[in-house]
Amino acid sequence: MNRIWTFLRGLDWRVLFLLPALAVLLGIANNLRVSPDFRVRWSGKRPTIVNETEKTDEDTGRASSGERPKNANEAETNVERGVWTSNFVAATNAAEAAHLPVVVAALLPGCPSCVRFHSAIDNEEVKAWQKKLGWYFVMSTSSEDNETLDFVKSMPIRNKTPPYVGVYWLRPDGKRTMRNFSAKSGLMGVPAESSLMQEWMHATEASVPGAPGASFVLEQGLGVQVSAKIESKKFGFGRVKMEPETDVILPGQKVVLTAKPNNESEFAGWRYPDGQIVDGEPQLTLDDQCQPGVYRAIFRRNKGNKKSKTPKADGEGE
Amino acid sequence: MERSYSWKNIAYLCADTVLRLGLGAMFLYSAWSKIQDPGMFQTMVDNYRMLPACTTAIFAVTMSMAELLVGAMFLFTKWTREAAFATGVMIAMFIVALAQAQARGLDISCGCFGESEKESNELVIAIVRDVALLVPTVWLLLKGQRRWIVDFGRTWLLERR
Numbered sequence: 001m002n003r004i005w006t007f008l009r010g011l012d013w014r015v016l017f018l019l020p021a022l023a024v025l026l027g028i029a030n031n032l033r034v035s036p037d038f039r040v041r042w043s044g045k046r047p048t049i050v051n052e053t054e055k056t057d058e059d060t061g062r063a064s065s066g067e068r069p070k071n072a073n074e075a076e077t078n079v080e081r082g083v084w085t086s087n088f089v090a091a092t093n094a095a096e097a098a099h100l101p102v103v104v105a106a107l108l109p110g111c112p113s114c115v116r117f118h119s120a121i122d123n124e125e126v127k128a129w130q131k132k133l134g135w136y137f138v139m140s141t142s143s144e145d146n147e148t149l150d151f152v153k154s155m156p157i158r159n160k161t162p163p164y165v166g167v168y169w170l171r172p173d174g175k176r177t178m179r180n181f182s183a184k185s186g187l188m189g190v191p192a193e194s195s196l197m198q199e200w201m202h203a204t205e206a207s208v209p210g211a212p213g214a215s216f217v218l219e220q221g222l223g224v225q226v227s228a229k230i231e232s233k234k235f236g237f238g239r240v241k242m243e244p245e246t247d248v249i250l251p252g253q254k255v256v257l258t259a260k261p262n263n264e265s266e267f268a269g270w271r272y273p274d275g276q277i278v279d280g281e282p283q284l285t286l287d288d289q290c291q292p293g294v295y296r297a298i299f300r301r302n303k304g305n306k307k308s309k310t311p312k313a314d315g316e317g318e
Numbered sequence: 319m320e321r322s323y324s325w326k327n328i329a330y331l332c333a334d335t336v337l338r339l340g341l342g343a344m345f346l347y348s349a350w351s352k353i354q355d356p357g358m359f360q361t362m363v364d365n366y367r368m369l370p371a372c373t374t375a376i377f378a379v380t381m382s383m384a385e386l387l388v389g390a391m392f393l394f395t396k397w398t399r400e401a402a403f404a405t406g407v408m409i410a411m412f413i414v415a416l417a418q419a420q421a422r423g424l425d426i427s428c429g430c431f432g433e434s435e436k437e438s439n440e441l442v443i444a445i446v447r448d449v450a451l452l453v454p455t456v457w458l459l460l461k462g463q464r465r466w467i468v469d470f471g472r473t474w475l476l477e478r479r
Binding site for chain 2: 010020027034039041
């Protein structure tokens, strides 16, 4: 014991204490240095799961369209476009259902099981899908995946002969970048709207007459990703339920969101991802053409209910 | 007083130099890709489902820089033992993280060197690799010399009496 103690005392502990402190500072500085697309998510929020309740004002009544009604509480669910790659089978099924000649794979950060397919070229399962469907499905979570990159480079995009491969990174905020082509090809961080990407998309689109192009694939072809977990936690005024519970809305499928107010409130409408507020039934039907984003059910206090005067009913939430 | 070269000292010096070069270069390489893309590294950390989501960001930015600093310490400073101590702590953390991921059956990429690897049992490979890395780390911790890596002076070579 004495020897260990003596040994430890022989170390320069100033250095060992300085090391993590310096690492934190340099790490934060480095995070600010890199492009916003590559920065960490300080919120720490895992993607796709939305779980929040907004506080509200005391006043009652509804605001005009596009504004949030006052004295209302909202329960919400999250809808995102793209492929939920944690469910590889669902993604491939979605692509198959859409009869896509082109597949653009999208990855969601935080997906625990998708990374196995990062170098899917040599993956037998993926090869089988490729053979069956006639397209490649390549994903990468790496920004410097040389194997994927070489494979993509070898694809006959310029010859306009399918199949084509693209690897997207779909961030939680909905931003898309080509980061997975990335470093070596000089395409790192190229946004989907860039001329380079547009050229690539057009080349893809033009290659298959009448077929959806890459942009279509990206936007619509693979269905709509719905929040993998339905938020069932009780909100201040009510809750939203999704039926059927599904990871992906395939083309032709429908998902019904049902807003259920509690005893102290009543349903007041839906707020769409673009901010538009729509009156209507507590049931909202979504299909693969729906807006991606957060759908919020708006509940407002039931005036006739005395209990609703409690702070909780005023939208403090639980 | 005449002093002779000690082969034992020469061997220690060579081992010390080689191991420091190896570990230092490895940590610099490992840190580099993570530094280029902290968001990606955070995702990899997140995939381990070990840390609370709110802590993965600070862990990701810190760990990548810690690796860089430790690599630099091995190569460019005299603090060999301190670097080895920090390396040992980090490797122990990596082993725990990898082992829990393997035990829980998480289908994730190691993320050890930023980019993903394609082996199906890469977590096991990573654990074995990390355990193997502990050997030179412990050696440097116990036997490492407080000298510049390019210092091959007589002080280190001569037999001590």
